[in-house]
Amino acid sequence: MSENHNSTALKMDSVSKSFGGFQALRSVSFCCQEAEVHGLVGENGAGKTTLVKILAGEYQPDKGDVFLRGEKLNFKNPRQAKEKGISLIHQESTLIPYLNAAENLFLGKEPRSRLGFIDSTTLYQRAKEVLDQLNIALELEAVVARLTVAQRQLLEIAKSLQENPQILIMDEPTAALQRNEIDTLFSLIKRIKRQGKRVIFISHRLEEVFEIADRITVLRNGEAVLTVSSEQITKDRLIEAIIGRRLEKFFPPKAKKKGKELIRIEDLTRSQNIRNVNLVLREGEMLGIAGLEGQGQHSLLRTLFGADLSAERKGEVKVKGRSINLAHPKYTVRVGFGFVSDDRHTEGLVLNLSVEDNISLPGLYKRARLGFIKSRIEKETVEKGIKALSIKAPSRNSPVKYLSGGNQQKVVLAKWLAADTDVFIFDEPTRGVDIGTRAEIYRIMRDLANEGKAIIISSRDLDEVIGMSDRIAVIHKGKIIKEFESGELSQEETLDLITRVPREEKEKQLKKSTGR
Numbered sequence: 001m002s003e004n005h006n007s008t009a010l011k012m013d014s015v016s017k018s019f020g021g022f023q024a025l026r027s028v029s030f031c032c033q034e035a036e037v038h039g040l041v042g043e044n045g046a047g048k049t050t051l052v053k054i055l056a057g058e059y060q061p062d063k064g065d066v067f068l069r070g071e072k073l074n075f076k077n078p079r080q081a082k083e084k085g086i087s088l089i090h091q092e093s094t095l096i097p098y099l100n101a102a103e104n105l106f107l108g109k110e111p112r113s114r115l116g117f118i119d120s121t122t123l124y125q126r127a128k129e130v131l132d133q134l135n136i137a138l139e140l141e142a143v144v145a146r147l148t149v150a151q152r153q154l155l156e157i158a159k160s161l162q163e164n165p166q167i168l169i170m171d172e173p174t175a176a177l178q179r180n181e182i183d184t185l186f187s188l189i190k191r192i193k194r195q196g197k198r199v200i201f202i203s204h205r206l207e208e209v210f211e212i213a214d215r216i217t218v219l220r221n222g223e224a225v226l227t228v229s230s231e232q233i234t235k236d237r238l239i240e241a242i243i244g245r246r247l248e249k250f251f252p253p254k255a256k257k258k259g260k261e262l263i264r265i266e267d268l269t270r271s272q273n274i275r276n277v278n279l280v281l282r283e284g285e286m287l288g289i290a291g292l293e294g295q296g297q298h299s300l301l302r303t304l305f306g307a308d309l310s311a312e313r314k315g316e317v318k319v320k321g322r323s324i325n326l327a328h329p330k331y332t333v334r335v336g337f338g339f340v341s342d343d344r345h346t347e348g349l350v351l352n353l354s355v356e357d358n359i360s361l362p363g364l365y366k367r368a369r370l371g372f373i374k375s376r377i378e379k380e381t382v383e384k385g386i387k388a389l390s391i392k393a394p395s396r397n398s399p400v401k402y403l404s405g406g407n408q409q410k411v412v413l414a415k416w417l418a419a420d421t422d423v424f425i426f427d428e429p430t431r432g433v434d435i436g437t438r439a440e441i442y443r444i445m446r447d448l449a450n451e452g453k454a455i456i457i458s459s460r461d462l463d464e465v466i467g468m469s470d471r472i473a474v475i476h477k478g479k480i481i482k483e484f485e486s487g488e489l490s491q492e493e494t495l496d497l498i499t500r501v502p503r504e505e506k507e508k509q510l511k512k513s514t515g516r
C-alpha cells in the first residue's frame with residue numbers, strides 16, 4: 001500500500017464482522033485523513049453503524065485490522081477507544097432518561113467536592129458553559145425524558161464534544177434536527193476540522209453530505225464500493241452507487257381527485273400549544289403540516305391520535321360526521337387511525353419483540369377481540385409488509401433491537417400498513433430511511449391515498465412535505481396561519497411563509513428591546 005501512515009489518521013484494513021450467520025461487513029477497507037470530514041453513506045443495513053462501532057471499540061472485528069497513525073489498535077471496549085480520542089455519537093439515544101440534561105452531560109465525570117460529593121454548583125455552571133459555547137439552548141434541569149428528539153440529539157453532540165475527541169464519529173446526527181440546528185452543527189464540525197481533527201459523518205440526506213464532507217465512502221451490502229472526493233461525484237452518481245441503480249422518480253404524482261370529507265377538526269385546542277385548529281381532510285388526500293420546529297405540530301398529531309393522555313382538550317374531531325374520543329389511542333385505532341411517531345424507540349416499537357410481533361401489534365388488538373390470534377392471514381400480512389418495504393432483518397423472528405435504525409423505522413410503517421388503517425398520521429415518516437426506500441415509502445403513501453385513505457404528514461424535511469402533500473397547512477405557535485393547495489406556492493414562497501412570521505416577531509421584539 002502506498003498510503004503514508006502519518007497522513008492517514010485512521011485506517012481500517014480488510015475488516016469483516018458477522019452477527020450469528022449474518023455478514024454485516026465484508027473485508028472493508030476505509031481510511032480517514034487528518035483534518036478531514038469523511039462522509040459515510042449507504043442503504044439501511046449496509047453496515048455503517050457496525051463499521052463505526054468497531055472504530056469506537058464497541059464491537060471487535062472478526063477479521064482485519066484498525067490502525068491509528070500506523071499504530072495497530074485492539075480495542076476491547078469503548079473506554080479504550082475514548083482514551084485514544086475516538087468518540088462516537090450514537091444513532092439512537094444513549095442518554096439516561098430520568099437524569100436531567102446537566103447530569104447527563106457529565107455522567108461519570110461529575111465535578112466533586114473535596115469530600116467526594118457531587119459539586120452541583122460547578123456541575124450546572126460547567127454545563128451552561130458547554131452549551132453556551134456550542135450555541136445550544138436547553139433547560140439544564142429538564143429531565144431528558146421530557147426533551148424533544150432534537151434536543152436529545154443536541155445534548156448527545158455536546159456530551160461528546162466536551163470530551164474533546166481527536167476523531168469524532170457522528171452516526172446520523174442530523175436525522176432529528178432542523179435546518180438552523182444543522183447549520184449550528186456544521187459550523188461546529190468545520191471548527192473541529194480547522195483544529196486538524198477528523199470527523200466521520202453518517203447521513204441519508206445526501207445534500208448534507210455534499211455540503212460538509214471532503215470525501216465520501218459508500219457501503220453496499222457490507223462492502224465498501226466507492227471512496228471519492230465529494231467534488232468529483234454528482235448526486236445522481238452517488239445515488240447509483242448507494243442503491244445500485246438509478247432513481248427515476250422521487251416524489252410520485254399528486255392526487256388527481258379527492259373524495260368525500262372524512263375528517264373534520266373543529267376548534268381543537270390543547271393547553272398552550274394547539275390553538276383553535278380547524279382542518280378538513282378528504283378521502284384520498286394528503287395534508288401536510290409545515291412549520292418551524294416546536295410550533296405544536298407534533299402535539300397536534302399526537303392529540304389527533306389520542307396519544308396525548310394528560311392534556312386538557314377543547315374542540316372536536318369528527319370522522320364521517322361522528323365525533324371521536326381522543327382520550328386514548330385504543331379509541332382512535334378502532335375507528336381506523338394509525339400513527340407513525342417521530343420517536344420510534346419509545347412509542348413506535350417494542351424493542352425486545354420480534355419483527356413479526358411488532359408488525360402484528362395493532363392488528364392483534366383488533367383481531368384478539370374476535371377471539372383468535374396470529375392467523376395464517378396475519379402471517380401473510382406480515383410477510384407482505386416485510387417485502388413491500390424491503391425490511392432487512394436476519395429473520396422475522398429477530399428482536400427489532402438488532403435491526404439497523406432505518407429498518408426499525410420501516411417496521412413501524414409496516415405495522416400500520418398491516419392494520420387496516422384508514423387515516424395515517426405520519427410524524428417524520430422517513431427519519432433515518434435511506435434514499436431508495438424513501439422513494440418506495442412515498443410511492444406506498446400515494447398508493448394508499450389513491451385507494452381513498454387519508455394522510456396527514458409532518459416533517460422537518462420541508463422538501464418532503466411540499467413534495468408529497470396535496471394541501472399544506474402552515475402552523476405557527478399552535479395556530480394554523482395559512483392553508484393552501486400544493487402548487488399554489490413555490491418551494492421558496494412556502495419556506496418564506498414558514499419563516500416570515502417568526503422572523504417578523506423577532507424583529508419586533510428586538511426593536512422593542514433596543515427602543516428603536
Ligand SMILES: Nc1ncnc2c1ncn2[C@@H]1O[C@H](COP(=O)(O)OP(=O)(O)OP(=O)(O)O)[C@@H](O)[C@H]1O
Nearest residue numbers: 019024044045046047048049050402403404405406
Ligand atoms: N447486534 C446485532 N445482532 C444481529 N444483527 C445485527 C446487529 N447489529 C447489526 N446487525 C445487522 O447488521 C446489518 C448492518 O447493520 P448496521 O446497523 O450497521 O446498518 P446501517 O448501515 O447503520 O443502517 P441504517 O442506515 O439503517 O442505520 C443489519 O442487517 C443489522 O440487522
Ligand SMILES: [Mg+2]
Nearest residue numbers: 049091404405
Ligand atoms: Mg445505522
